[in-house]
Amino acid sequence: MTANTLKRQPLYAQVKQLLMQRMSGGEWQAHDALPSEWELADELGASQGTIRKALSELVDAGLLYRQQGRGTYAAPVPGDWGEASLLTPGLFFERPDELVREFLGMSRLNASEDIAEALQLRRLAPLLRIRQLWRWHGAPVALDDALLPAETFDGMDARWLRNSAGVYATLQQRFGVRVRVMCEQFRAEMLPREEAGLLGVTGMVADVPALCLLRLSADMDGRPLEWRQRYCLTHQLAYTVKHG
Amino acid sequence: MTANTLKRQPLYAQVKQLLMQRMSGGEWQAHDALPSEWELADELGASQGTIRKALSELVDAGLLYRQQGRGTYAAPVPGDWGEASLLTPGLFFERPDELVREFLGMSRLNASEDIAEALQLRRLAPLLRIRQLWRWHGAPVALDDALLPAETFDGMDARWLRNSAGVYATLQQRFGVRVRVMCEQFRAEMLPREEAGLLGVTGMVADVPALCLLRLSADMDGRPLEWRQRYCLTHQLAYTVKHG
DNA sequence: AAGTGGTCTAGACCACCGG
DNA sequence: CGGTGGTCTAGACCACTTA
Structure with a gap:
């Protein structure tokens, strides 16, 4: 991946940041499928493991969800009521x-x-x-x-x-x-x-x-x-x- | 790592389970240093990456904390008041x-x-x-x-x-x-x-x-x-x- | 300088899902 | 069956701490 953002950020964090920006931009609506790990890896010039780490953190943050054998999807917007x-x-x-x-x-x-x-x-x-x-x-x-x-x-x-x-x-x-x-x-x-x-x-x-x-x-x-x-x-x- | 526990559990989960048991057994008190990733990898017969994944999850669970360049340590017991x-x-x-x-x-x-x-x-x-x-x-x-x-x-x-x-x-x-x-x-x-x-x-x-x-x-x-x-x-x- | 955790890669195999 | 995510490995280099 080309060093386009702040240099001191690890690669997976840059990928995460980029995906969050694209998500905010409306590139993927709720339940839309993201590209696969390998496609993202090719596109961004990072390895599959690095992409995986970024995606995993976005899953933890509640922005994505994943299904084995199917793909990675944009999570729906949280409701007004909240988690509780x-x-x-x-x-x-x-x-x-x-x-x-x-x-x-x-x-x-x-x-x-x-x-x-x-x-x-x-x-x-x-x-x-x-x-x-x-x-x-x-x-x-x-x-x-x-x-x-x-x-x-x-x-x-x-x-x-x-x-x-x-x-x-x-x-x-x-x-x-x-x-x-x-x-x-x-x-x-x-x-x-x-x-x-x-x-x-x-x-x-x-x-x-x-x-x-x-x-x-x-x-x-x-x-x-x-x-x-x-x-x-x-x-x-x-x-x-x-x-x- | 020898297949000693339930077969359908991934290796990193078994490592996690084992470390939790050892921690419960009092092997490490609060702020005691655990073995390094490589020592655990040798001892348990898993690779360093697998050990890392187990340790990372235990950090997320609040049972361990890590410091770059120093080591991995047992986290203190949470207080009665709680997180809030x-x-x-x-x-x-x-x-x-x-x-x-x-x-x-x-x-x-x-x-x-x-x-x-x-x-x-x-x-x-x-x-x-x-x-x-x-x-x-x-x-x-x-x-x-x-x-x-x-x-x-x-x-x-x-x-x-x-x-x-x-x-x-x-x-x-x-x-x-x-x-x-x-x-x-x-x-x-x-x-x-x-x-x-x-x-x-x-x-x-x-x-x-x-x-x-x-x-x-x-x-x-x-x-x-x-x-x-x-x-x-x-x-x-x-x-x-x-x-x- | 040595030892640690943190990042990154490349490749492998498995489990699951869909057509 | 091919494609996807899930696991696991081995090896490399970096950043940080300690001595």
Whole structure:
């Protein structure tokens, strides 16, 4: 392989980088087959083992999946809900039920100091706020606010969001940006009034504890893209994370 | 390498398995150096590349760490707190402060149906309950109950727990068992009275929401070992998880 | 300088999948 | 059957640490 990128990067890392760029450019959609290891090796002038190492790391990163005897394929865009599933508390081996997403609306606001810092924006930078409701067997269980830098996603159209599979799918389709969840925070809070209303928590029993989730997402190069805040009702359900 | 274990396992997986067994047996303590790749290759009759693949997977699993030019070392036992750190809500890049663990006591009880199933025990199987308090800058922030199958850990001594670095460290030192966190659940709950007392939540303001964490841990072969329940106060702190 | 892990190559064989 | 990914080998060179 010709030494085209930064010299101090190992070859397999350069291959990985190149493939990620091509994937971002939309060369392969979800479930499209990539060239075989040998074709890539010829094309890029590297050995098959080097190509394999790059592909393996992309599989680990969740960007590709492989099937013995068939080929290597582009993985679908991750959903807005994230890796964790909703399960009945205490049952770790339950099969997760499907969550249904409902787009509530898009609005504009200015970044607070915390959020501006996390997203590496100037103070009061304009943001898009995308609000979604999650239902489980019809009942609302979570409320999402996704905050995106407005300048990066200038031209975002609410209709795109209403008719797509979620924020991440829209960013991928309309802006060619692949999102990666960087870190998440959990804490317990009393459900604020506005969110309680949207989640259908009625009556004077306003003393409902909610699981509050914060998420920071970035593109494949690590540039922050999204600050997400979620209120989850966990009376009957719990957020379940499986480890390596 | 002689075909001694199950035939359908690839060689590198057998090497991995063997090294895990030796590690469990206490052959290498934390930060002890393992033999070099070439020494292992000679000893086990595999090639250096195969040994490397096994070692790499053990590094990914957190059992080993490697330093270029120096060697391969046994990783220290993970702490009881887990992977997630406590940070100020909304600040993802903060440096996590140290948590101080305090052993409160050990008692016995019988497994509920849920717990018996998760730990693959019969109903009402005897359990050890190990209670620990976590402090952050002196103030209590979390309360842990670790539930272990009493028969597996027959002879467990409370003094071991009081003077060790935690439950996992004790299991490793006294029983040669390496613990691996399988999955965790989060939900929001109002803090029950007993836990509120132990966490120093005083007065009539009993309406404190708490982050409730459930954890299922296992040994390296996947056999369930521990059910842990934790109540976290998250008024000023949040549970932060970083992703791959 | 010697020893270690990290990268890279070339070639081989196997297991699996599809037509 | 051919093509694919999965495993394994042997050998080479580099980068880093230690002495």
